[in-house]
Amino acid sequence: MDQFYLGTKILIGGGLDTLLAGKQRVLIVSDRFLVDSGKISYVTGGLDRAGAQYKVFSDVQADPDISTVTAGTAMLLDFQPQAVIAFGGGSAIDAAKAILFFSAKQRDMHDVLFAAIPTTSGTGSEVSRFAVITDRVKEVKYPLVDDGLLPDAAVLDPALTVSVPPVVTADTGIDVFTHAVEAFVSTAHTDFSDAAAEKAIKLAYHNLLNAYRSPEDLEARQKMHNASCLAGIAFSNSGLGLNHGMAHALGAHFHIPHGRANGILLPYVMSFNAGCVDGLTPTAKRYAQISRLLRLDSSSVRQSALQLIRTIRSSMEKLGMPSTIRDAGVTQAEFEADVEAMATDALADRCTATNPRPCTKEDIIHIYHRAYAGRLL
Ligand SMILES: NC(=O)c1ccc[n+]([C@@H]2O[C@H](COP(=O)([O-])OP(=O)(O)OC[C@H]3O[C@@H](n4cnc5c(N)ncnc54)[C@H](O)[C@@H]3O)[C@@H](O)[C@H]2O)c1
Numbered sequence: 001m002d003q004f005y006l007g008t009k010i011l012i013g014g015g016l017d018t019l020l021a022g023k024q025r026v027l028i029v030s031d032r033f034l035v036d037s038g039k040i041s042y043v044t045g046g047l048d049r050a051g052a053q054y055k056v057f058s059d060v061q062a063d064p065d066i067s068t069v070t071a072g073t074a075m076l077l078d079f080q081p082q083a084v085i086a087f088g089g090g091s092a093i094d095a096a097k098a099i100l101f102f103s104a105k106q107r108d109m110h111d112v113l114f115a116a117i118p119t120t121s122g123t124g125s126e127v128s129r130f131a132v133i134t135d136r137v138k139e140v141k142y143p144l145v146d147d148g149l150l151p152d153a154a155v156l157d158p159a160l161t162v163s164v165p166p167v168v169t170a171d172t173g174i175d176v177f178t179h180a181v182e183a184f185v186s187t188a189h190t191d192f193s194d195a196a197a198e199k200a201i202k203l204a205y206h207n208l209l210n211a212y213r214s215p216e217d218l219e220a221r222q223k224m225h226n227a228s229c230l231a232g233i234a235f236s237n238s239g240l241g242l243n244h245g246m247a248h249a250l251g252a253h254f255h256i257p258h259g260r261a262n263g264i265l266l267p268y269v270m271s272f273n274a275g276c277v278d279g280l281t282p283t284a285k286r287y288a289q290i291s292r293l294l295r296l297d298s299s300s301v302r303q304s305a306l307q308l309i310r311t312i313r314s315s316m317e318k319l320g321m322p323s324t325i326r327d328a329g330v331t332q333a334e335f336e337a338d339v340e341a342m343a344t345d346a347l348a349d350r351c352t353a354t355n356p357r358p359c360t361k362e363d364i365i366h367i368y369h370r371a372y373a374g375r376l377l
């Protein structure tokens with residue numbers, strides 16, 4: 001049986017005040033930059049006007065870890081809010097999800113409203129049943145996957161993303177593209193997840209470069225915000241794939257931002273999934289369909305799939321992103337010391353389970369090596 005679930009009400013362009021009407025105790029989960037820069041007033045302004053009490057948990061760092069979640073859970077259980085607002089990128093939203101998840105093990109949270117307000121266009125976490133938490137000691141990123149992690153509401157306001165610096169726009173934008181491509185070829189994809197993924201792919205392909213080059217281009221920002229959310233809807237239903245499994249391990253070992261890790265690996269994982277080297281797979285046809293969608297296709301399935309892979313590579317170049325693990329600053333010695341452990345973690349990662357081509361640990365080590373040295377074929 002297939003199913004497609006949309007659990008989150010999406011408010012486009014604003015609507016937070018209406019959402020919070022009558023809520024007298026609100027916990028806000030955010031990061032230090034968004035608080036110190038004053039951007040948090042997007043949430044606190046309305047609460048001040050309404051005379052509501054609120055607390056801000058601002059200790060979320062990039063790739064939230066277990067100790068952050070423990071501290072946030074203690075604050076929630078102590079403050080007993082009627083609503084929790086996650087305000088920030090995927091890190092703040094994932095931290096809020098995990099805080100709610102672990103709080104729910106200690107008290108009934110059904111009456112607590114949970115709304116997410118993304119300030120980056122990347123993770124789609126505002127509509128996904130995923131949250132990624134890092135264990136810094138073991139150097140592992142764990143995706144939690146549970147319907148209980150879905151926010152009740154998401155506020156999509158692209159004006160919030162105008163201040164995102166180009167390097168973060170590039171990293172998060174490639175994350176959107178990776179979500180949509182992995183959702184489209186996942187073993188659990190459906191016509192419904194395909195529809196969301198296809199639209200996300202088109203929007204990201206046509207708008208990411210504009211958002212990167214002209215940060216104040218509100219139309220490009222809006223399209224990327226929508227693409228991010230649509231890709232989140234797609235993969236929340238279909239799951240992801242090996243690219244995310246490998247990116248989680250790479251990010252946890254070498255502190256490479258999530259989207260950048262995905263972007264570096266994407267051409268190499270796609271080449272493996274398509275069987276570009278050792279015999280075409282059915283996934284090559286799916287990539288060729290994406291090529292056709294973007295008008296990149298050529299006469300053969302192989303060439304169409306390759307054209308998509310090459311286009312992704314050249315887009316990353318235009319976005320100023322590294323195209324190999326080496327270019328991301330990892331030395332050969334560091335890489336060699338960790339590659340086997342990364343492959344073990346990537347194979348065990350929950351995202352890898354819906355990859356279209358079965359893989360072994362040796363396959364993954366091989367792909368990491370190609371992505372280190374930049375050997376596509
Ligand atoms: N839950 C999911 O479905 C899902 C999916 C993909 C990734 N993730 C996780 O999300 C995290 C990454 O999230 P992200 O890529 O959004 O990055 P992030 O949340 O770590 O933010 C990146 C940087 O951008 C800054 N920033 C955020 N909004 C800004 C704004 N409006 N203006 C200026 N700066 C701003 C932040 O302060 C931070 O320094 C990773 O931990 C990743 O594993 C989760």
Ligand SMILES: [Zn+2]
Nearest residue numbers: 123175179262
């Ligand atoms: Zn991602």
